[in-house]
Amino acid sequence: MNTLSISHLSLTYKNGFQAIKDISLEIGNGMFGLLGPNGAGKSSLMKTIVGLQKPSSGNIIFNGIDISREPDFIRQNLGFLPQDFGVYPKVSAYDLLHHIAILKGIKDNAFRKRQISGLLEKVNLSDFRNKEVHTFSGGMKQRFGVAQALLGNPKIIIVDEPTAGLDPEERNRFNSLLNDISKDVIVILSTHLVEDVRNLCSEMAIINKGKLIRKGKPGDLISELEHKIWSKRINRNEWEDYQATHEIISQQLIERELYITTFAAHQPKDFNAVPPLLEHVYFHSLTQKP
Ligand SMILES: Nc1ncnc2c1ncn2[C@@H]1O[C@H](COP(=O)(O)OP(=O)(O)OP(=O)(O)O)[C@@H](O)[C@H]1O
Ligand SMILES: [Mg+2]
Structure with a gap:
């Protein structure tokens, strides 16, 4: 079992902006989902974990x-697929993996070759091993990204x-x-797709404005909202009135009709009960004052 223990972590960038505020998390093997709106601090947290x-x-x-005392230890045990991989050099998939393997310190020649071929197979890119990575489609680039992250059999993988930007088929394949790969290692996944966290992750956290606002098992967080989520179809001109009187956690167009969802301990007049979803956990947590 691997364990990653983050305690009271804060990060202030050079310009004085505090992107992470006192975050503590315990993460074990399996897939851990990190949710949060744009600018919440997900990438900042991941970049801090990878050093x-x-x-x-x-x-x-x-x-x-x-890891601050032994940065090499985490580097040797870690695979990272950053949000923005940057520019790919004009070299083939095989050669780029070879280069990264050397940077990761995989010295044994035969082992390195075997691992690169195995990984290309695993991510379904064997047929494209001699193609330059910058010519790959978005989905192929992400699969290549996983292959490079898996070089050296890391115990912790951060994506x-x-x-x-992936199409539904590529997204399913990627997931x-x-x-x-998450069976015996820690995989930390940041995403905006609440549904992916529900389907893939055994543990999760929601961060907002640099702070940890919720953590736990997706199913447990959903259960806490049982009998507290209500929905109603409204006319567009009623929206402001409802917003003033109810805790609206989301508004959604369903077949061109506007529905609002509210959080309340008791059924509000004219609202229908809806089974809670992780999406409700997410939106409700963002409305909470920290
Ligand atoms: N190098 C930096 N210097 C100063 N501020 C930064 C730097 N990098 C990020 N920030 C700021 O830190 C905050 C968190 O950014 P971060 O990229 O971690 O968010 P995120 O949750 O990954 O967002 P997204 O979902 O859009 O990727 C933002 O306000 C961002 O502008
Ligand atoms: Mg980010």
Whole structure:
């Protein structure tokens, strides 16, 4: 079992902006989902875990070792797929993996070759091994990203919004790949897709404005909202009135009709009960005052 223990972590960027505020989390094997709106601090948190950002305070302990003291230890055990991979050099998929493997310190030649071929197979890119990565489609680039993250058999894999921009088929393929590899390792996934966290992750956290606002098992967080979520179809001109009198957690167009969803301990007049979803947990938590 691997363990990542983040305690009282804060990060202030050089310009004085505090992107992470006193976050503590315990993460074990399996898939951990990190949800939060744009600018919440998900990428900042991930970059701090992988050692690309030095925290202002707090610490990160991986398998009992403080990573700030032994940065090589986490580097050797870690795979990272950043949100923005940047520019790909004009080299083939195979050569780029080879290069990254060397940077990761995989010295044994035969082992390296075997692993690269195995990973290309795993992410379904064997037929494209000699193609230059910059010519790949978005989905192929993300699968390549997973292959590079898996080099060296890391015990912790961090993927930052990996399915953004993928078509539904590629997204499914990518998610099942993550699911397969998360059995014996820690996978931390950040995403805006609440549904993906529900389907893939055994544990999750929601962050907003740099703060941790919810954490737990998706099913448990959903159960807490049982009999507290209500919905109603309204006319567009009624929206402001409802917003003034109810805790509206979302508004949604369904077949061109406007529905509002509210959180309340008792059934509000003219509202229908709806079974809680992780989406409700997410929106409700964002309306909470920290
Ligand atoms: N290098 C930096 N210097 C200063 N501020 C930064 C830096 N990087 C990020 N920020 C700020 O930190 C906050 C959190 O950014 P971050 O990229 O971590 O959010 P995020 O949750 O990953 O958002 P998204 O969902 O859009 O990817 C934002 O307000 C952002 O502008
Ligand atoms: Mg981000």
